[in-house]
Amino acid sequence: MAGMYAAYHGPKGLKLIAERIHGLTILLSQGLTALGYEQLNEVYFDTLKFDLGDLAKPLTRAGH
Secondary structure (H helix, E strand, C coil), X not given: CHHHHHHHHHHHHHHXXXXXXXXXXXXXXXXXXXCCCEECCCCCCCCCCEECHHXXXXXXXXXX
């Protein structure tokens, strides 16, 4: 499936998609950081890890 996706979009298309995804990830990181959340990744492409502080407590309790 990934091979067909790459063949369909081609190298330039894949690069544009990757740049867009990374740009949106940067925007999300900046927004959450501005709200006071600490971003924990040293480097990232499309996946972020944040310290949610007290917000994480209800999530962990709901899973038990």
